[in-house]
Amino acid sequence: MTNKKLTLQIDFRSGLPIYTQIVNQVQAQVASGKLKPDDQLPTVRALAEELRVNFNTVARAYRILDEARIISTQQGRGTFITEIPPPKVTERLRRESLEALTQRYVDEAARLGFSKGEIRQMVSDQLKGWNESGKSEE
Amino acid sequence: MTNKKLTLQIDFRSGLPIYTQIVNQVQAQVASGKLKPDDQLPTVRALAEELRVNFNTVARAYRILDEARIISTQQGRGTFITEIPPPKVTERLRRESLEALTQRYVDEAARLGFSKGEIRQMVSDQLKGWNESGKSEE
DNA sequence: TCATAATTGTACTAATTGTATCATTGTCAC
DNA sequence: GTGACAATGATACAATTAGTACAATTATGA
Numbered sequence: 152m153t154n155k156k157l158t159l160q161i162d163f164r165s166g167l168p169i170y171t172q173i174v175n176q177v178q179a180q181v182a183s184g185k186l187k188p189d190d191q192l193p194t195v196r197a198l199a200e201e202l203r204v205n206f207n208t209v210a211r212a213y214r215i216l217d218e219a220r221i222i223s224t225q226q227g228r229g230t231f232i233t234e235i236p237p238p239k240v241t242e243r244l245r246r247e248s249l250e251a252l253t254q255r256y257v258d259e260a261a262r263l264g265f266s267k268g269e270i271r272q273m274v275s276d277q278l279k280g281w282n283e284s285g286k287s288e289e
Numbered sequence: 290m291t292n293k294k295l296t297l298q299i300d301f302r303s304g305l306p307i308y309t310q311i312v313n314q315v316q317a318q319v320a321s322g323k324l325k326p327d328d329q330l331p332t333v334r335a336l337a338e339e340l341r342v343n344f345n346t347v348a349r350a351y352r353i354l355d356e357a358r359i360i361s362t363q364q365g366r367g368t369f370i371t372e373i374p375p376p377k378v379t380e381r382l383r384r385e386s387l388e389a390l391t392q393r394y395v396d397e398a399a400r401l402g403f404s405k406g407e408i409r410q411m412v413s414d415q416l417k418g419w420n421e422s423g424k425s426e427e
Numbered sequence: 428t429c430a431t432a433a434t435t436g437t438a439c440t441a442a443t444t445g446t447a448t449c450a451t452t453g454t455c456a457c
Numbered sequence: 458g459t460g461a462c463a464a465t466g467a468t469a470c471a472a473t474t475a476g477t478a479c480a481a482t483t484a485t486g487a
Contacts, residue, residue: 168464189302194444205466210445220400223304226445227473231302234401249403253411256394257419259298263314264321265387267416273391274412278405281395306473332435343475348436364436365482 157186157193161202169204173212181221181232192222192230295324295331299340303393307342311350317386319359319370320379330360330368 159176161169180186192198195213199206213230216222224230260270297314299307318324330336333351337344351368354360359382362368398408 170464196444206445207467208465211465213445223302224445225304225473226471227306227443229444248401249398249407249411250415252394252398252401253408253415256390257412257415260387260390261419262296263317263386263390264323265383267419269387270391271412271416273387274395274409277388277391277395278409281399281405308473334435344436345476346474349474351436362436363482364480365434367435367482 157198159198159202161204169202169208170212170215173198173202173209174215177212177216178219178221186232188232188234190232192232194229295336297336297340299342307340307346308350308353311336311340311347312353313386313389315350315354316357316359316382317390320383320386324370326370326372328370330370332367 159173161172165172177186193201195206195209199209202209213222213224217224220233222230223233257270297311299310301307303310315324331339333344333347337347351360351362355362358371360368361371395408
């Protein structure tokens with residue numbers, strides 16, 4: 152399912168900024184599994200109209216969620232839920248997830264005619280230029 | 290062989306514009322030798338239908354490839370892979386293709402919280418169970 | 428041969444979507 | 458009251474994809 156209704160309840164008198172409420176509720180729905188990876192969120196304008204707020208407010212919420220890697224916004228395309236970073240999944244699921252991702256990569260590289268050696272070398276090179284701890288939490 | 294099937298994998302949510310994905314993959318297949326000089330690519334409309342995108346999106350990709358002298362588009366005739374570019378260029382394209390593909394993979398794995406060691410290990414494992422011969426299967 | 432249709436890429440425009448910048452409003456400390 | 462700051466809104470912009478009309482080439486058939 153790519154497109155979700157995304158039912159949000161905005162309380163205009165709660166004192167909480169609207170964009171914060173949007174952030175919180177989207178976050179909650181992702182956490183609860185109501186929103187799943189690759190689900191497409193409403194456009195900033197559509198959601199804004201539904202909530203009767205300015206679309207910049209929605210955009211602001213989306214930007215915060217994007218920076219938090221919860222969603223991925225793409226100009227001209229739309230906004231999508233990213234894959235859940237596995238914090239609490241089992242080790243087995245974690246492994247399977249990496250396995251699937253890697254298999255897609257290797258298959259694709261093979262399809263493009265690259266050899267084992269080339270692939271191994273390139274992965275090695277890319278990993279070299281990457282500071283392990285820096286999960287880019289800046 | 291004049292006409293190729295041109296199997297492309299478009300990921301509509303990868304963040305990369307569709308036309309960019311087409312460019313990258315054609316480029317990679319040319320570099321890898323999977324597509325050879327004088328091979329005819331699908332028409333913009335045919336490829337567009339297959340990929341379920343607008344034909345202008347394919348046309349845009351073709352135009353970029355044309356400007357890069359990788360393909361030659363001829364109004365009313367079709368689109369063809371150009372003569373062999375200098376080996377220097379092919380080698381560069383080849384490397385760039387794999388580099389881009391690998392970077393996407395590593396970035397994604399990193400984003401999901403996997404460590405360098407885990408990634409390296411998984412790639413190594415996947416490569417092990419793969420018989421090298423599959424280089425140019427047709 | 429010539430006329431005409433079909434095929435193929437091109438050009439221009441429109442629609443959809445998110446982004447950037449600045450203005451307005453409202454609240455709170457002083 | 459005044460100034461500072463945060464939240465929201467208004468406006469213009471940029472990126473991507475789609476729609477429509479057209480031009481060049483090739484195929485077809487009288």
